[in-house]
Amino acid sequence: MKYEFTKRMSNVKASAIREILKATADPDMISFAGGNPAADAFPTDAIEKISADILKNDPISVLQYGITEGDKGLIEAATKFFNRHEKVFGLGDKMLITSGSQQIMEFAAKCLCNEGDVVVCENPSFLGALNAFKSLGAILRGVEYKEGQLDLEALEKALQAQPKPKFIYLIPNFQNPTGMTMSFEVRQQVLALAKQYEVLILEDNPYGDLRFEGTAIPSIKSLDQDGFVIYAASLSKIIAPGMRIACCIGPTEIVNKFTVAKQASDVHSNLWAQKVMARYLTEYDMDEHIAVIQKIYKDKCNLMLQEMEKHFHKDVHYTKPTGGMFIWVTLPKHVNMQEFVKKALAQNVAVVPGHAFLDDDNKECHSFRMNFSTPTNEKIIEGIRLLGELTFQMI
């Protein structure tokens, strides 16, 4: 039989990253392509202990059906945790526990975008979110950067253009893929523009706690009192991604709609993960745990940047993140980036070609993404040396 698939799904390709990651299953490969947390930062002992206790004393609570909204204990613990430094959970807000932040992106598009509706995004932006929007028939309208910050004039034009966008998708902290952070002033102005044009903001903040330099900048969510921001907070990068647990915080009316969407999507998130996370957030010192991750990431990022400084051709430009997991590398215009990535892969070094992160992946792109959280120090040193040689060969 000949199968026919939907228009919306025809816009979504299998992730370019995933295809590259298949190549990196080879243990000899030096992969800067992933976005995995460093495995040595997982709180394995604590999770083992908490899990044993729950499964011994209250197994039914994790095995029976749960409620769609999420485990009450986790909602309480996560609200306290994500509100500890700034007020992301405000008056009139509600929390929904989701199966990873990815699900929040999907619910946003499912509940807010009819087919053909527009989502404004940074250009480049997180591939997984862009795919979620496209998979529900939304059209992407990218806004470029200018001198290291989102171009506010371009943003205003994107908000004025027809059809009127339904929301602006932003990753203000240590953005994926660029590693860049939005300044306080730009955050304020983005929020002001959103209010002026009455467009919602979907603020994705998976990396906010992974700052290893400088001081935290308030989230856009914390600056808003008028119900313009939906906030995606995740435990994937600071506890463990295999758990698939994130928290959506937003205006009650929106979160209630997302809850109906979740009921139709996967009923509720895995209960063991929710119960274990609730106990971990309550009984352990999260800030101490996060400090350990920050230290690991700072060292790895500094090592990678230092090796790049040493080995890369001077015409190669790259971001210098103060947190997160990614560095965004831009080759001179006359170098074919996709050719560069292919040659790197032939030498067993994997990076992600940048066009995959654009609103339209047919656009010209001279950048690629590198991850520093996953590879060992040895692989960072060896991989950067090889990439460095390639920059001199190709420039």
Add this chain to the structure above:
Amino acid sequence: MKYEFTKRMSNVKASAIREILKATADPDMISFAGGNPAADAFPTDAIEKISADILKNDPISVLQYGITEGDKGLIEAATKFFNRHEKVFGLGDKMLITSGSQQIMEFAAKCLCNEGDVVVCENPSFLGALNAFKSLGAILRGVEYKEGQLDLEALEKALQAQPKPKFIYLIPNFQNPTGMTMSFEVRQQVLALAKQYEVLILEDNPYGDLRFEGTAIPSIKSLDQDGFVIYAASLSKIIAPGMRIACCIGPTEIVNKFTVAKQASDVHSNLWAQKVMARYLTEYDMDEHIAVIQKIYKDKCNLMLQEMEKHFHKDVHYTKPTGGMFIWVTLPKHVNMQEFVKKALAQNVAVVPGHAFLDDDNKECHSFRMNFSTPTNEKIIEGIRLLGELTFQMI
């Protein structure tokens, strides 16, 4: 700010069952409204042991990101398990591990139905699946029953009508909400009609192993060699629903498309649950475990039917399931079913009004759903006595 939601989501209401279940949080309530497995049938000791072993010896494998397709060990174990009595995994098929069967319903609509496309379903059918289809803009076209079986003439008309439907959604074993089972002859004819009109079948089989009387009837999937059937197999009812693990088996091209949808939806299912399930299926005797559940359900179902026989007015009709979890009760036409359900709730007995399960919940309906797997024997006896009195008051 005034929020505007999508057309597709405006068709989906918060589940009627869920609203009733809120009322049943009261411990004095006698709830026949749920669809929960009996908690005393969960293999708690085995899960505790397996989990401890995994978290001690290989914690990273459940904490790091996994692949979208699902854990290899689980795919292998589940293929062997679901293929043990009949060939549901055929030549040219592939398996995708999903976060519950609910997700398979969503992917089917997301990948196969453009907005306004039609899904043919039994009338009544499982509310959660109908909501998943509607949440992606699909239109339901219900086919009624005739003398205890799906009306094949009506099905053929539904397949001929324009617009041409994209798939037929069926629960052939111990259907939710009716508890009815499709005969072998009807399964063969349904498949023949699907082939004749080139319409896919989505066969949902969460209860197939919960047969406590008679012999198993081959699934429609096992009768098909031509790629017409997508099969949803779940571990929720035979191991534990809080795990949220199901398996989609179908033609490779379709399952590959669902995999792209899953990547955009929740990246992958919870890894701990996948690894624990893989080990449980491999190391424990599932058929012995299932026999325990069958015994519990048989006793509860028989008790409920016997009490209904004793206490219900003779003009009340109901199905006599040979498996599953549900009995479908039909009141005489002159009795207002919704009034009956309200009066029952006022007496602390909860059942689910039947119109919630129809393709159009504004249609006239004189039936309600009762669940026998969750309540204790005492509650079954007391609840049926109260409902019985009500039948005599209202008829």
